[in-house]
Amino acid sequence: YAISAFRTAGASQDSPQPEKGEQIMNASCRTCHDLRPIDTHALDEKGWTSEVESMIEQGAEVAKDDVPVLVEYLARMHGALPDGPGKEILLNTCTQCHDLMRVRRQGRSAEGWLEVLDAMLNEGAPLSEQDLPVLLRYLARTFKPER
Structure with a gap:
């Protein structure tokens, strides 16, 4: 028992x-x-x-x-994201494979986000060369490490 x-x-x-x-x-x-x-x-x-x-x-x-x-x-x-260049790229591209909570939970530096984006490109993410720096700036500004 x-x-x-x-x-x-x-x-x-x-x-x-x-x-x-x-x-x-x-x-x-x-x-x-x-x-x-x-x-x-x-x-x-x-x-x-x-x-x-x-x-x-x-x-x-x-x-x-x-x-x-x-x-x-x-x-x-599933709340609002800050407006700015890169928001629509995040919503239209990244969410094809990932939910936003995965992104929201990760606080990364610009270098850290670049590593993530490079890995996603290697996996076949549909991210254009012109959208990459825009998305990188948005992610680094919006989802930075907490201090």
């Missing part, structure tokens, strides 16, 4: 439950959309509120009490 209780406790620690906002998103948004359109909207709280209301009008099933939880989650995890 003690061994099975230990295994059960260990199993629940290995796979934590997604937070409430993510659960709502998975149940309500991802029944029609994959993550890419959610990720590439990159809206602030006001924008996500409007988007969620629009989706509900079009038939998305979100309980009224779940709307603020969903909007808070979307704004925090």
